[in-house]
Amino acid sequence: MTACPFGEAWDEVFARGGFDLAAESPRVSGLLRGAGLSGRGALLDLGCGLGRHLREREGLGPVVGLDSSSRALARAKQMPGVSCVRGLMTALPFAAGAFSAVLAWRSIYLQSMTDIRRTAGEIRRVLAPGGRLVCSVRTRDNALARHAEKTGRRLEEGTWELVAHGFCVTYHFFTRQEVLSVFKDFDIHQLSGMELAHTAITRGLPGENRFWVFSAQKP
Numbered sequence: 001m002t003a004c005p006f007g008e009a010w011d012e013v014f015a016r017g018g019f020d021l022a023a024e025s026p027r028v029s030g031l032l033r034g035a036g037l038s039g040r041g042a043l044l045d046l047g048c049g050l051g052r053h054l055r056e057r058e059g060l061g062p063v064v065g066l067d068s069s070s071r072a073l074a075r076a077k078q079m080p081g082v083s084c085v086r087g088l089m090t091a092l093p094f095a096a097g098a099f100s101a102v103l104a105w106r107s108i109y110l111q112s113m114t115d116i117r118r119t120a121g122e123i124r125r126v127l128a129p130g131g132r133l134v135c136s137v138r139t140r141d142n143a144l145a146r147h148a149e150k151t152g153r154r155l156e157e158g159t160w161e162l163v164a165h166g167f168c169v170t171y172h173f174f175t176r177q178e179v180l181s182v183f184k185d186f187d188i189h190q191l192s193g194m195e196l197a198h199t200a201i202t203r204g205l206p207g208e209n210r211f212w213v214f215s216a217q218k219p
């Protein structure tokens with residue numbers, strides 16, 4: 001059980017203008033295309049935030065952004081042709097098989113392991129057979145994980161609550177084995193460790209800002 005006031009933190013982040021992530025979208029679009037998604041039906045951006053990855057969607061078919069933050073969605077839905085839905089990753093308000101692809105970029109690890117497993121089940125449910133997932137999750141060997149060990153509140157193995165810039169956020173830091181275990185019902189392709197851009201929360205922390213980045217397919 002998390003004590004972070006769920007949802008409020010992200011609304012507050014977006015009320016202050018959002019976070020200052022460097023432009024990762026061309027890289028994310030490249031991964032989506034690399035996973036063979038071009039023109040193959042609807043794409044769900046899970047935890048879409050401001051919808052920065054929804055801009056670079058040329059050739060990717062219809063796009064739906066889901067997020068729990070109404071403030072984030074208010075910005076994301078300004079993009080023409082993008083549908084935005086408020087909801088939780090753990091209970092997706094979509095029919096089984098509704099999507100040919102799901103993007104979960106810097107989003108699903110912001111939960112406890114129980115909720116992450118529930119989310120993986122929901123992703124599998126809303127994907128059509130053969131559908132693809134492109135995902136990034138924070139590694140256990142991560143600058144923020146080491147910071148959490150010093151300043152956070154441990155909820156379970158690898159999961160911490162952290163207060164940064166006045167916001168309380170839950171993070172799970174994944175081992176490689178956990179990625180394989182959580183997504184065991186998918187065929188995992190191209191799982192690799194990658195350094196991604198810092199946010200205001202991680203900039204200045206010693207060590208790397210590493211993520212597991214992978215694409216996976218629902219059999």
Ligand SMILES: C[S@@+](CC[C@H](N)C(=O)[O-])C[C@H]1O[C@@H](n2cnc3c(N)ncnc32)[C@H](O)[C@@H]1O
Nearest residue numbers: 010047048049067068069087088089105106107
């Ligand atoms: C670090 S941001 C990443 C946003 C976007 N994917 C990107 O890469 O720019 C995480 C997003 O996940 C959303 N979020 C966190 N927990 C969520 C949940 N349980 N259900 C739906 N959205 C959630 C937050 O509101 C926030 O917009």
